[in-house]
Amino acid sequence: MNISFMRRLNGWLFALLVLLGAGAIGYLTARHDRIVDWTYNSRVSMSPETRAVLAKLDGPVDIVSYASPQGDLRQTIAAALQRYQKAKPDLHLSFVDPQQDPAAMRNLGITVDGELILHYRDRQQRLDTLTERSLTDALERLVRGNDRIVAFVTGNGERRADGVANADLGTFASQLEQSGMRAVPLNFSQVTSVPEHTDVVVLAGPQAALAPGATKALVDYLGNGGNLLWLADPGNMDASLQPIADALGIRVLPGELVDASASALGLKDPRMIALGDYPPSTITRGLTLTTLFPEVAPLAEIRRSEWQLEPFLRSSPQATTQSLDGSATASLKGPLDFGFALSRLSPSPAKSEQRVVVIGNGDFLSNSYLGNGGNRALGERIFNWLLGDDQLISMPPRGAPDRVLKMSQGELSLLSIAFMIFMPLLLLVIGALIAWRRRRA
Incomplete structure (x- = not known):
């Protein structure tokens, strides 16, 4: 009898303890919000890139949502932005009923229920789809300011910014546009000079010689303080490009780099140059990702000039050069530079500094190789440096690890x-x- 009573008592006490525990958990969770993300790289939480963008916004951000009070849309938007407000307390959210003043909504161009307008200082961005990727891109554009014009030289077989071929730069250019850069073609058969308000000109491996007018326009652009990215592939250096190299005080050396140690990294082609360490520079500071460069032309500084030259891509000591037909060129031994960042006081009174990047390879940003290691992250760092957006250079790389x-x-x-x-x-x-x-x- 006593044993049966004790068993029932133990059962009731256990049930009571379970109820008390559940009540305590409910009480604590209602008053203390604690979320732990154990996924790799915290992929289901706010990404490191988003946190870095929020840290760059050194003032209040006002977000106005034009959402109807009917339904759950306002609650959904408020819940989605709650974690942003925790990371940045001066991010404010307000709602406007679009049905109260239809004429004002038409003037603002509001066409989607729940559309957002982000205000930061004297800048604004619009969002009609609220995801972390779209919101982070909009916040990054607020940091950057107005859209930057990136002109890609075309008409001589260059890599196309809107192309889908393996050697083109279409994928990377579309990602630049998400970050507040606008890619436009620049064909010197239609214009005689680089248009005003161009922020960066990209010369991506022309396959044919530039016309004399195109060469002069690019040299004049440099002389007037323009920023340039020159992707110089092996074998593409001809007399039409020599005036540009002379203006920078550099030389694209003949042949291409080969590295016998590439096999230790699992690379079958010794012309694939893999970098995991970088010379100290503003562009690569803090970059720990490995980058891959196929078929690289070495570079050299031929004379001292007003340009401050900073190598930021350098081969291993085991690297050497070979001619394009495969014969060795024993006079050039590693380590060899193939990426230069040049800067000087700008001749233009409109800006303080002029910046140029020259790289002996254009494939690393192509559609075929962009997804390798840190290629995309390095490309974003290069453009941020060229545009003077130094506060964005150290941004964590985009994307999540492979989920397959x-x-x-x-x-x-x-x-x-x-x-x-x-x-x-x-x-x-x-x-x-x-x-x-x-x-x-």
């Missing part, structure tokens, strides 16, 4: 058998063991 689980057919079959056969058998054994122990009690 690669398995062989044998591993997939073993996993299927484990879940379909062994797991049910294990549960049956455990159930039988529990039933046997209860009958013995």
